[in-house]
Amino acid sequence: MKIALLGNPGAGKSLIFNQLTGLGVEINRYPGTSVTLECGNVCYKKEKTELVDLPGIYSLDGSSEEETLVRTFLERGGADVIAAVLDATKLERNLYLFVQAAEFSPKMIVVINMIDEAERQGLLIDATQLSSFLGVPVILTAASEGRNIDRILPVALNEARPALVRVPYDHHIEAALKSLEKTMGTPIHTNLLALQGIGDDPILLDAAGAIAKEIELRHHMSVRQIIATNRHNFARGITASAVKKSERKKSYDLDSLLTRAFPGVPILITVLFVLLLSVFVIGSWMEAIIVESFTTSVITPFTALALPPLWDQIGFSMLIALQAGFGIAFPFIFTFYLGLSLLEDTGYMTRAAFVADRGMHRLGLHGEAIIPMVIGFGCTVPAVMSLRILKTRREQTIAAFLISMVPCSARTVVIAGIVAAFVGILWAFSIYIIVFILLILTAVMLSRITPGEQFGMIVEMSPLRRPKVHLVLAKSWLRIKEFLFIAMPLLIITSIGLGLLQFFGLTDAFQQMVGPITSYLLGLPGYAPTALLFGIFRKELAFETLAVLAGTADLGSVMTSAQLYTFAIVNVLFIPCTSTLAVLYRQVGIRITAIISIYTVFLGIIIGAVINILMK
Amino acid sequence: MQPSLREDYLEAIEHFMIVNALPPRYNDIAAGLGKAESVVHSDMDDLVLSGDVTILPGGLIMLTGKGQQTGLSVIKKHETLQCFLSEILGMDSSSASDEACTLEHTISDETIDRLGQLIVKQDRQWQQGRGRHLRQESTLKYRVEEKNCQCPSIADCSEGENVTIHCIHGRACAKRILDLGMVPGEHISIKRKLSNGALVVQVKGCDVALSPEIASAIGVERLP
Numbered sequence: 028m029k030i031a032l033l034g035n036p037g038a039g040k041s042l043i044f045n046q047l048t049g050l051g052v053e054i055n056r057y058p059g060t061s062v063t064l065e066c067g068n069v070c071y072k073k074e075k076t077e078l079v080d081l082p083g084i085y086s087l088d089g090s091s092e093e094e095t096l097v098r099t100f101l102e103r104g105g106a107d108v109i110a111a112v113l114d115a116t117k118l119e120r121n122l123y124l125f126v127q128a129a130e131f132s133p134k135m136i137v138v139i140n141m142i143d144e145a146e147r148q149g150l151l152i153d154a155t156q157l158s159s160f161l162g163v164p165v166i167l168t169a170a171s172e173g174r175n176i177d178r179i180l181p182v183a184l185n186e187a188r189p190a191l192v193r194v195p196y197d198h199h200i201e202a203a204l205k206s207l208e209k210t211m212g213t214p215i216h217t218n219l220l221a222l223q224g225i226g227d228d229p230i231l232l233d234a235a236g237a238i239a240k241e242i243e244l245r246h247h248m249s250v251r252q253i254i255a256t257n258r259h260n261f262a263r264g265i266t267a268s269a270v271k272k273s274e275r276k277k278s279y280d281l282d283s284l285l286t287r288a289f290p291g292v293p294i295l296i297t298v299l300f301v302l303l304l305s306v307f308v309i310g311s312w313m314e315a316i317i318v319e320s321f322t323t324s325v326i327t328p329f330t331a332l333a334l335p336p337l338w339d340q341i342g343f344s345m346l347i348a349l350q351a352g353f354g355i356a357f358p359f360i361f362t363f364y365l366g367l368s369l370l371e372d373t374g375y376m377t378r379a380a381f382v383a384d385r386g387m388h389r390l391g392l393h394g395e396a397i398i399p400m401v402i403g404f405g406c407t408v409p410a411v412m413s414l415r416i417l418k419t420r421r422e423q424t425i426a427a428f429l430i431s432m433v434p435c436s437a438r439t440v441v442i443a444g445i446v447a448a449f450v451g452i453l454w455a456f457s458i459y460i461i462v463f464i465l466l467i468l469t470a471v472m473l474s475r476i477t478p479g480e481q482f483g484m485i486v487e488m489s490p491l492r493r494p495k496v497h498l499v500l501a502k503s504w505l506r507i508k509e510f511l512f513i514a515m516p517l518l519i520i521t522s523i524g525l526g527l528l529q530f531f532g533l534t535d536a537f538q539q540m541v542g543p544i545t546s547y548l549l550g551l552p553g554y555a556p557t558a559l560l561f562g563i564f565r566k567e568l569a570f571e572t573l574a575v576l577a578g579t580a581d582l583g584s585v586m587t588s589a590q591l592y593t594f595a596i597v598n599v600l601f602i603p604c605t606s607t608l609a610v611l612y613r614q615v616g617i618r619i620t621a622i623i624s625i626y627t628v629f630l631g632i633i634i635g636a637v638i639n640i641l642m643k
Numbered sequence: 644m645q646p647s648l649r650e651d652y653l654e655a656i657e658h659f660m661i662v663n664a665l666p667p668r669y670n671d672i673a674a675g676l677g678k679a680e681s682v683v684h685s686d687m688d689d690l691v692l693s694g695d696v697t698i699l700p701g702g703l704i705m706l707t708g709k710g711q712q713t714g715l716s717v718i719k720k721h722e723t724l725q726c727f728l729s730e731i732l733g734m735d736s737s738s739a740s741d742e743a744c745t746l747e748h749t750i751s752d753e754t755i756d757r758l759g760q761l762i763v764k765q766d767r768q769w770q771q772g773r774g775r776h777l778r779q780e781s782t783l784k785y786r787v788e789e790k791n792c793q794c795p796s797i798a799d800c801s802e803g804e805n806v807t808i809h810c811i812h813g814r815a816c817a818k819r820i821l822d823l824g825m826v827p828g829e830h831i832s833i834k835r836k837l838s839n840g841a842l843v844v845q846v847k848g849c850d851v852a853l854s855p856e857i858a859s860a861i862g863v864e865r866l867p
């Protein structure tokens with residue numbers, strides 16, 4: 028048996044999924060996309076049931092990756108039972124998706140979640156009435172309290188059936204559906220999509236397009252609008268008969284602070300600053316402990332084994348990749364994800380997007396783009412993957428440049444380890460300031476020269492709520508797991524590759540070739556470019572390599588403050604790491620990736636040279 | 644050659660093939676389309692060049708794979724459209740008289756005038772030859788949405804106002820707006836407006852944040 032959870036973003040699907048499966052979840056990347064499908068197994072009455080968490084969507088008739096994926100999933104009958112998770116507080120809007128899914132006529136059940144919040148808002152949902160109307164079993168749940176979650180599996184396994192509802196469409200649309208069915212022999216959901224221009228059969232699309240034009244001529248409205256309106260009105264009818272609303276006194280609305288320009292903008296800046304500062308402080312403190320203990324407990328014993336040189340090199344490269352990975356993953360990225368999940372669970376992120384909209388427009392983006400940028404402070408890889416929430420090519424391109432420049436956790440390690448430790452904490456902050464200024468200049472420049480259309484923000488504001496500790500922890504854990512699964516293998520592979528290069532003496536050749544140039548331009552010692560090269564593979568490796576090549580961990584004794592500062596800033600700006608390049612390639616294509624690499628290399632060298640001249 | 648003419652030819656050839664189970668000659672096509680045979684001769688040469696047909700010895704006209712697909716597609720399109728129109732008419736004839744009775748008592752003179760204009764306009768387009776206006780390229784698809792309308796946009800409203808959505812024009816990407824429930828006829832209230840014109844609106848009990856350029860694509864009517 029296979030059960031899939033379908034629902035709007037923020038309806039609590041993932042939470043239900045986690046409660047049903049526990050934390051033993053595997054994350055599957057869907058072939059050819061960057062959308063992830065989470066799958067997990069549950070045992071119920073000694074029978075194995077597979078559970079799939081589909082990405083949250085508002086509609087099935089769209090062309091975004093998520094919508095296409097879920098649609099194909101339904102078309103192919105990807106699951107035996109579809110459990111539609113609906114948000115009780117927004118039932119009408121959520122039923123819009125349900126009625127679309129019902130057109131594919133899979134076996135379904137309805138899970139109305141967040142019933143606790145609905146009760147607080149004075150909404151009373153009549154499950155029996157709703158169930159008899161929709162023709163499928165309805166369960167009222169409150170996932171955050173765990174209420175009724177245990178009923179989902181038995182009901183899904185025993186009582187699921189195809190929904191009875193069918194949206195009554197405008198009579199022109201109905202006539203079109205009937206005609207297409209008659210002449211083309213295609214089912215209703217395919218025809219509805221074809222009328223909106225979606226599908227892969229050219230003959231069907233042609234015929235449907237001709238009818239759509241007729242209908243549009245008669246209605247002075249696009250077929251999309253007509254169909255959407257019909258569905259919404261139908262959903263409204265269902266909601267009206269099944270939901271009783273009693274007025275409640277409105278409590279104080281925090282939004283009057285958060286979504287105004289004042290004090291909304293200062294609050295946003297403070298929140299981001301506090302987030303970054305705490306990651307910086309907590310991260311550097313924890314990292315030192317982890318790296319230290321890993322060295323004494325794993326690396327020293329390994330080197331003591333004295334394996335043959337080649338195997339020693341490969342094993343050593345793998346271990347330092349693990350060490351660096353964990354040294355970043357838990358102290359910096361996990362701390363960051365805790366903060367990020369906290370901001371998301373309180374519902375603050377959508378407010379941040381709203382108040383940032385104006386500023387982001389100046390950068391050629393819009394409010395929603397702040398979300399990938401903030402994620403970028405943790406790790407650039409998931410930030411690039413989240414670029415798909417931006418809808419146009421232009422926005423994705425600009426945001427890809429900016430995200431590649433945002434100082435991620437690994438770069439924070441370099442700044443903390445080199446500049447804050449040996450030069451001074453204020454100098455460390457000055458690097459952030461320089462990066463931000465460059466970031467803004469880059470964005471302003473790009474927004475003038477990037478071709479393409481700008482598409483504004485349309486974001487649903489998530490309700491403000493008090494976050495629950497265990498939920499924040501679970502979410503952060505899920506995210507860090509994604510990092511470990513995606514970034515870690517890349518870290519290990521590049522580290523081994525680098526180890527082999529070093530083993531066959533190629534890095535020395537590189538050093539002799541580039542060394543004189545960097546020492547002239549940047550005033551850095553001859554071994555610095557090798558460290559910078561390593562930094563391309565993994566940003567924080569630059570720091571470790573520098574220490575190895577300099578022969579001491581006390582960098583202050585072998586390099587001047589100016590040299591350390593220059594090294595750090597070049598490394599921070601200079602080309603994103605290979606893992607980032609790999610996801611960039613997938614998300615925005617080879618051309619933009621190449622331009623970003625070249626641009627950042629030049630930017631790094633130029634700024635480094637300028638600082639070198641200024642500090643002499 | 645005009646795309647519509649090409650489609651006419653391919654349709655005619657494919658149709659002949661289906662009916663007679665053998666390829667047509669020049670005179671069959673000329674008779675079918677009501678054209679002079681000499682015109683058909685020169686047009687066929689063009690179709691050979693564009694890779695839609697091949698001429699067999701003996702003057703038999705064969706469709707290539709590409710030509711056949713286009714021909715089939717055009718035939719299907721016409722068939723479907725025919726079906727669609729009779730479906731509409733069928734529905735209308737049963738309910739039309741009832742509807743007319745109700746309308747008679749409630750409709751204003753102005754509306755009757757406007758309806759009259761509308762019908763004339765549609766008929767004219769109809770007479771221009773079904774073939775032609777149906778085959779206009781699909782770039783016109785969102786024409787209806789792009790139509791300028793006189794109503795104020797939601798961007799012109801101020802904080803705290805309650806309005807009804809009248810129309811959504813502009814981009815094809817307006818999909819998300821529709822999915823979130825902002826469809827014509829929906830009541831929405833404006834909860835927040837920033838100085839740059841970014842809005843938070845409440846629709847179907849949810850708050851939705853909109854950029855200024857999105858807001859200006861939503862035409863509204865103010866509620867009294």
